[in-house]
Amino acid sequence: MTKQSSKWLKDLNPEQKEAVQIIKGPMLVLAGAGSGKTLVITRRIAYMQSKGIKPTSILAVTFTNKAANEMRERLADMIGQAAQKVTLSTFHSLGLMMLRTELARRKKSSRFVVYDTADQLACLRELNRRIRLGRSFDLGAILGRISAYKNAFLEPKDVCPTEDEYDQAAAVFYPAYLEAMQAYAAVDFDDLICLPTKMMEKSEACRKRWSTRFRHVLVDEYQDTNGAQLRMLRGLAGKHRNLCVVGDDDQSIYGWRGAEVRNILQFEKDFPGCRTIYLMRNYRSVASVLTLANQVISQNENRHPKKLLPTRQSGERVKIVVSEDGESEAVWVAERVAQLVEDKRYKFSQVAVLYRSNLLSRTLETAFRSNRIPYRVHGGQSFFDRKEVKDLIAYLKYCANPADSISLRRIINWPSRGIGPTTLGRLSSWAETQDVPLFRAVGRANKILAPADRALSAIAGFNALITKTRRTLKGGVALANSVTKLVEQIDMHEEINKACESGKEVERRWESITDFIDGLKAYAKNKPKASLRDFLSQISLNELEEDSADESGNRATLSTLHGAKGLEFPLVFIIGLEEGYLPHDRVLNPHATDVQSGDIAEERRLCYVGITRARDELVLTRADKRLVNGKFRERAPSRFITELPDDILEVDDLTQALAPQDARKKLAEIKALLNN
DNA sequence: TGCTATGTTATTTTT
DNA sequence: TAACATAGCA
Numbered sequence: 151m152t153k154q155s156s157k158w159l160k161d162l163n164p165e166q167k168e169a170v171q172i173i174k175g176p177m178l179v180l181a182g183a184g185s186g187k188t189l190v191i192t193r194r195i196a197y198m199q200s201k202g203i204k205p206t207s208i209l210a211v212t213f214t215n216k217a218a219n220e221m222r223e224r225l226a227d228m229i230g231q232a233a234q235k236v237t238l239s240t241f242h243s244l245g246l247m248m249l250r251t252e253l254a255r256r257k258k259s260s261r262f263v264v265y266d267t268a269d270q271l272a273c274l275r276e277l278n279r280r281i282r283l284g285r286s287f288d289l290g291a292i293l294g295r296i297s298a299y300k301n302a303f304l305e306p307k308d309v310c311p312t313e314d315e316y317d318q319a320a321a322v323f324y325p326a327y328l329e330a331m332q333a334y335a336a337v338d339f340d341d342l343i344c345l346p347t348k349m350m351e352k353s354e355a356c357r358k359r360w361s362t363r364f365r366h367v368l369v370d371e372y373q374d375t376n377g378a379q380l381r382m383l384r385g386l387a388g389k390h391r392n393l394c395v396v397g398d399d400d401q402s403i404y405g406w407r408g409a410e411v412r413n414i415l416q417f418e419k420d421f422p423g424c425r426t427i428y429l430m431r432n433y434r435s436v437a438s439v440l441t442l443a444n445q446v447i448s449q450n451e452n453r454h455p456k457k458l459l460p461t462r463q464s465g466e467r468v469k470i471v472v473s474e475d476g477e478s479e480a481v482w483v484a485e486r487v488a489q490l491v492e493d494k495r496y497k498f499s500q501v502a503v504l505y506r507s508n509l510l511s512r513t514l515e516t517a518f519r520s521n522r523i524p525y526r527v528h529g530g531q532s533f534f535d536r537k538e539v540k541d542l543i544a545y546l547k548y549c550a551n552p553a554d555s556i557s558l559r560r561i562i563n564w565p566s567r568g569i570g571p572t573t574l575g576r577l578s579s580w581a582e583t584q585d586v587p588l589f590r591a592v593g594r595a596n597k598i599l600a601p602a603d604r605a606l607s608a609i610a611g612f613n614a615l616i617t618k619t620r621r622t623l624k625g626g627v628a629l630a631n632s633v634t635k636l637v638e639q640i641d642m643h644e645e646i647n648k649a650c651e652s653g654k655e656v657e658r659r660w661e662s663i664t665d666f667i668d669g670l671k672a673y674a675k676n677k678p679k680a681s682l683r684d685f686l687s688q689i690s691l692n693e694l695e696e697d698s699a700d701e702s703g704n705r706a707t708l709s710t711l712h713g714a715k716g717l718e719f720p721l722v723f724i725i726g727l728e729e730g731y732l733p734h735d736r737v738l739n740p741h742a743t744d745v746q747s748g749d750i751a752e753e754r755r756l757c758y759v760g761i762t763r764a765r766d767e768l769v770l771t772r773a774d775k776r777l778v779n780g781k782f783r784e785r786a787p788s789r790f791i792t793e794l795p796d797d798i799l800e801v802d803d804l805t806q807a808l809a810p811q812d813a814r815k816k817l818a819e820i821k822a823l824l825n826n
Numbered sequence: 827t828g829c830t831a832t833g834t835t836a837t838t839t840t841t
Numbered sequence: 842t843a844a845c846a847t848a849g850c851a
Contacts, residue, residue: 214841242841267840339841406839507838529840570827692841712839734838748838756839779837780842 158197158228162190169394169427170194173201173366176421177394178414182458183443183762184434184718187396191368192221194394195236196228198366205235209364209386213371215240215693217716221370237364241379243691245342252349252356263551263683264690265336267293268540272556273334277326287319291743295320296327298745300340301378301408303348316743333587335553343378350385357385365390371716372397372417376408380420391421399454400447403712403756406748415454432458432762434718436465439761439768445794447758450751458762468768470727470791472803476513476776482804483723483771484517487706490721491523498524502707502719504760506731511708514725524705529713534689538646538659539666543689545636548589549620550682555588562592562612565645569612573605615639623682630671637663669694711760722764724757727772728785732757757790774805 159167166186169179170193181187191210199205212218218238226233239247246264253260265273274289295317299309306325311318331338337345350357367387369375372395375383387393395417402411418424432440437460444457473479483503490496503514511527518525533539541564544557552558555578563569577591580598584590591598595609615636622632637643646659673685673694688694707719711732726732733753740748761768776785791799 240841342841403839404841407841509837532840566828568827572827690841710839731838736838777842 152200154200155197158193158200162186162193163431165427165429165431166190166193168425169429170197172425173198173203173394174392176391176417176424178372178417178421178424178426179394179396179429180414180426180454180456181396181398181429182432182456183398183401183759184432184458185429186431186433187370187429188221188224190429191370191396192224192228194368195225199229199232203366205229205232206237207363207365208368209237209244209366210368211239211241211244211370213240213374214716215243215691217370240691241375241382242339242342243693245346245382246687246691248346248349248360249337249342252346259335261551261553261683262335262337263547263554263557264342264687265331265334265338265556266690267339268535269336269556270338272560273330273336274323274327276556276559277323277330281322281326283319283322287316288743291316291745292320292323294745296324297338297340298408299324300338300344301376303344303378303381314742333553334555335551336556340378343376343382347378347382347385351381361386361389366392367394369393369395370397371401373399373402373411373414374404374409375413376410377413380410380413384420393421400450400456400755401715401759403715403752403759405752406746411452415452428456430456430459431461433461434765435460435762436462436766438465438467439764442468442768442794442798443758443761445798446754446761446790449790449793450754452751465766467800468770468798469802470770470772470799472787472801472805473771473773474775474805475782476510476726476773477517478804479725479771479773480513480517483514483725483769484521484523486769487518487523487721487723488521496721497704498706499704500720501723502709502714502717502721502763503723503725504709504711504714504763505725506711506734506756507726508710510726510731514708518706518708524703525708526703526705528707528709532692533662533665534692536659536662538642539662542633542637542642542663542666543686545619545640546623546633546682547686549616549623550686552589553587558588558592565640565642567612568608569605573599573603573609629674629682629685630667633667633670637667711756714763715759718763718765720765721767721769722760723769723771724760725771726776727757727770727788727791728776729788730778730783730785732788732790754790757788770799 159170162170166189169177169190173194179187179190181190195208195210198208210221212221218240222233222236222238225236225238237244250260270293271289274293278287278289299320306321306328309321309324311321350360364386367383369383374397383393395414397414399411399414402409402414405411413420418426435443440458440460447453471479471482473482487498487501491498491501505511505514508529515525515527534543541561544560547554547557548561559574562574576599577595578588581588581591592609593613596606599606619632619636622628622635642663643660646663647656670685673680673688677684707717709717711724729738733750734748736744737748737750737753770791772787772791773785775782
């Protein structure tokens with residue numbers, strides 16, 4: 151073995167070594183939480199390179215862009231420049247890249263835009279006007295079903311009729327949706343996986359191109375892949391079989407959006423002769439945390455039975471703190487954090503508070519603010535989801551792709567310029583009968599509307615604005631300038647002014663716009679060659695890095711349990727350990743609209759993921775009652791706690807903290823204080 | 827056409 | 842509770 155190669159095996163345990171060293175053929179790495187998974191993946195790539203494999207022939211797929219960036223950084227620390235040559239991306243950006251490349255190859259236009267969920271819903275809303283099924287449907291539920299059809303590669307004609315009325319509605323919407331998306335020249339997230347996969351399945355030459363380009367494929371978080379992604383992998387790596395997947399069935403938490411745990415449980419069947427490696431030594435958490443984690447997850451069935459093995463000392467017993475209500479829970483956590491930081495036990499940045507639902511972050515934020523604890527909320531509403539930013543993006547999308555009627559509808563009367571529903575209705579029915587995109591009608595409005603129509607001049611103004619903007623939007627550094635101009639021309643500031651109640655609100659919203667333009671500037675500076683369309687797809691795929699300046703700041707993290715996947719913190723709080731949150735109410739009482747009913751096992755895995763984020767100290771909390779939908783409700787402790795052996799948790803019941811005589815004493819103390 | 831008031835209605839997780 | 846939609850009114 152060369153010196154170069156052995157360098158990448160240093161300080162690894164035997165299983166890790168094996169996972170790094172065997173680079174040919176299919177491999178399944180079952181990597182428990184905190185078992186050095188990222189280390190193994192990056193070392194493996196470095197090792198491959200040292201063995202003469204070209205970095206350009208390596209593809210590593212991760213679940214989120216953040217994970218991809220992180221991995222690239224760690225890889226760059228190891229192999230420097232060569233790290234840039236490795237293709238490291240999410241399934242979705244990989245699919246987009248493949249799609250663009252293939253279309254260019256076939257000399258077809260790649261003038262499409264990527265629709266995010268909000269755009270998809272707008273598209274369905276549009277169709278809903280036309281389709282008008284007897285009653286109103288939850289369009290989100292329909293969208294979920296359409297997504298399921300797509301991921302199963304079902305054509306509208308293949309959709310089997312069922313009794314469920316949502317299934318029936320979705321079957322009606324499905325062909326219309328496909329048609330509309332085609333007309334808008336738009337693709338959705340599912341298309342980014344399915345279209346390139348279909349291309350590979352249809353054309354052996356195409357499949358070969360990609361599987362030769364990527365001779366070695368690595369997939370992280372394999373437990374979160376869905377059926378379509380498996381099919382994509384089959385196309386890429388089915389022949390050369392140099393496919394290494396890494397994951398943990400116990401951390402599968404995206405079943406609700408179509409992830410198939412089955413993929414990881416059956417990998418050995420899908421790729422016979424595969425090597426399976428267990429990474430079960432945990433280097434992250436103290437033993438007490440691992441005991442709890444193992445206990446919680448062992449209640450699940452249908453899993454590879456396994457246990458995390460501690461390598462660190464025992465640590466303190468995990469506490470469960472019981473508060474009176476949600477507010478006192480949040481206050482207790484905030485005060486505790488403040489105390490521990492003041493005692494120099496932790497820095498703010500070492501602390502995370504995790505919860506099942508975003509709803510719970512509100513009270514927490516209030517409590518943190520009043521305790522002057524700096525924090526950042528991970529997840530939640532994204533910057534690009536804010537209304538004003540979305541409006542601005544709609545302008546850009548329309549400029550990039552006039553066929554995008556959804557964006558056109560969004561902006562044609564925003565800010566209001568007197569092009570109301572009546573006018574729009576006339577234009578769109580003309581477009582529909584002529585079977586052309588809406589923008590054609592907008593372009594020829596003077597032929598369609600009555601000559602005296604007051605909307606005509608408004609439309610002319612709108613068209614002029616777009617033409618002018620489009621000319622300047624060619625990309626590069628000029629991008630930010632022309633967006634600034636656009637913002638001035640539509641007088642966005644005034645528009646925001648009108649829409650807001652308070653001056654503070656105006657300030658906040660206006661800041662989003664300036665932030666957006668700043669982001670655009672930074673982007674153009676980084677990638678001077680990038681086009682407007684590149685920029686837009688990066689936004690849809692969440693690929694833009696957030697400002698890294700405040701990431702390094704010393705702040706506590708508030709995050710959903712889902713958002714915390716892959717992260718670790720010395721001190722972790724998990725709040726709301728109650729029936730209704732963990733497991734979530736939606737799982738206990740499924741709705742008729744749900745595509746698939748969730749399952750308790752996934753909720754338990756979510757709990758497990760949360761627990762295993764903690765390095766040194768873990769605190770669980772719950773409240774006896776809580777404000778739910780504006781009403782106080784009694785809350786029962788989570789079954790994930792009550793099903794555990796008694797001695798595993800230390801109970802700290804704040805509601806029982808004061809016996810009556812103590813309470814009287816306390817009261818006297820307070821009175822004395824007041825009298826002073 | 828736009829605004830306001832009223833009612834309604836849902837409240838999980840996100841590439 | 843609060844966000845959102847729709848109907849009704851100016």
